[in-house]
Amino acid sequence: MFSLIWCEKNSSALRHPPAWRCAASCSNPPRHLDILQRMSLQKPWLRRAGGCAGACGRELVPLGPEAQPQIGQLDRNCSFRMRKGRGRTSRIRRRKLFRSSVSRGVNESYKPEFIELKKWLKDRKFEDTNLIPACFPGTGRGLMSKTSLREGQMIISLPESCLLTTDTVIRSYLGTYIAKWQPPPSPLLALCTFLVSEKHAGDQSLWKPYLEILPKAYTCPVCLEPEVVNLFPKPLKAKAEEQRAHVQGFFSSSRDFFSSLQPLFSEAVESIFSYSALLWAWCTVNTRAVYVKHRQEQCFSREPNTCALAPYLDLLNHSPHVQVKAAFNEETRCYEIRTASGCRKHEEVFICYGPHDNQRLLLEYGFVSIQNPHACVYVSEDILVKYLPLTDKQMNKKISILKDHDFIENLTFGWDGPSWRLRTALKLLCLEAEEL
Ligand SMILES: C[S@@+](CC[C@H](N)C(=O)[O-])C[C@H]1O[C@@H](n2cnc3c(N)ncnc32)[C@H](O)[C@@H]1O
Known part of the structure; x- marks a missing residue:
């Protein structure tokens, strides 16, 4: 032996x-x-x-x-x-286990909120998929595949009846209030108002199973304490402050519209449509909505009406390394996602939110992606000027040319070196007097 x-x-x-x-x-x-x-x-x-x-x-x-x-x-x-x-076999097994534990999630489909959501979706003609909710070590909550997925295979197909769009809002008790409000509210305001109002309705809401699985809080810079934002690199800090000002402006300009909804509620609308409630709704739409083009409705302002909330499908996390085809299919009347990259059984299924760098991911979605091929470093105006000759008398003129042509922002260094925009800005800043 x-x-x-x-x-x-x-x-x-x-x-x-x-x-x-x-x-x-x-x-x-x-x-x-x-x-x-x-x-x-x-x-x-x-x-x-x-x-x-x-x-x-x-x-x-x-x-x-x-x-x-x-x-x-x-x-x-x-x-x-x-x-x-x-032994060798054990070592190979351990290595495999380690590799899969990095990506393998813990099944969460047994949780009551997911059972309720699945029932709700089934009532709206959603056919169960191979995806189950799970919690993953690197990305948090997401969807895991029960089977391996081939390239080109449909990952999910969500019927129109499950989508929360501005049509949903118009058909609801809010419809008449939106229709008569002047100037017409934006499609985004309509969606946010609906979310806050339905959340307030609690058990009475038809959308309760969906609302229950939405995050209670978000990590976008607009939700962070100013002390935290202060620690960001300068260009990101500027964007974060811009975002905060934008959401605050959105809130102040919507207050009169919220007041017009008072007849619908027994409590004071100020307590329902508070800044924090609107911020939560804004982040929900901003981080989770998919693109679905709607016809322009008279009752809305001219801003694009392209956002739809897609329950369950919006549990899919982002990876810059996958390719998917996602769109509303006019024939099947379903929002469909097909994978262009295969996926192994029990692995997390990703979609790609777009070729975003980490600054954009943080601003829009509240996270950054490690090993992001689109990662880059932003170069601010003061850094640009700091390394150029102080004696250049035309520096102010050059800077104002860049500003006029929108060339002072989004100047970056990526994995391949300086971007075309940064090189162009630098070329202009380095011109001799007679060349300028
Ligand atoms: C459409 S939701 C995806 C589902 C979400 N994880 C959930 O539990 O509801 C988008 C949000 O998921 C998170 N997320 C998406 N992709 C991620 C990733 N690769 N790493 C970390 N968080 C991610 C971010 O918080 C983002 O705002």
Whole structure:
């Protein structure tokens, strides 16, 4: 009986062939000792041990101090048996397990909120997919594939009846209020108002199962404390402050419209449509909506009406490394996503939100992507000027040319070096007086 033992190449025990004796000192030589020793010489990291030739039922023990059986142990049948979990197969298994544990999620489909959501979707003609909600080590909550997915295969097809669009809002109790409000509210305001109002309705809401799985809070910079935003690099900090001002402006300009909804509620509308409630709704739409083109409705302002919330489908996380085809199919009247990259069973299924760098991902979605091929570093105006000759009398003129042509922002260094915009700006800044 043989057991194969793999050892570390530098172990002193391996540089010398081991010698063995029967633990019972029965004087029978260990079986195959000659083969053993030859193999040890040819391949010092590979050792074999034989059992007691006398089959006395006792263990074999090493003779020399250099052949201490640290790697394995001797079993009752006089053979050198490997310690459990130390062999090649175990190592391969462990490596595989480690690799998959990095990407493997913990199934969450048993959670009551997902059971309710699935029932709700089924009532709206959604056919169950191969995707289940799960929590993943790197990306948090997402969708896991129950089977392997081939390139081109449909990942999910969500019927129109499951989508939350401005049509949903117009058909609701809010419709008449939107229709008569002047100036017409934006499609975004309509969606946000509906979300806040339905969330307030709680158990009474027809959308409750969907609302229940929405995040309670978001991590977009607009939701972060100013002390945190202060720690951002300058260009990101400027964008974050811009975003905060935008949402605050959105809130103040919507207050009169919210007041017009008072007849619908017994509580004061100010307590329902608070800044924090609107911020939550704004982040919900901003981080989760899919693109669905709608016809322009008279009751809405001229801003594009292209956002739709897609329950369940919006559990798909982003990866810059996958390609998908996603669109509303006018024939099937479903929002469909097909994968252009395959996916293995039990792995997280990703979609790509777009070729976004990490600044954009953080601003729009509240996360950054490691190993992002679109990652880049933004170069601000002061950095540009800092490294150019102070003596350049035309510097102010050059800067104003760049500003006039919208060339002072979004100047970046990517993996391939300076972007075309940055090179163009630098070329202009370095022009001699007569060239300018
Ligand atoms: C459309 S939702 C996707 C589902 C979301 N993870 C959930 O649990 O509801 C988009 C949000 O998911 C998170 N997300 C998406 N892709 C991610 C990724 N690769 N890494 C970390 N978070 C991600 C971000 O918080 C983002 O705002």
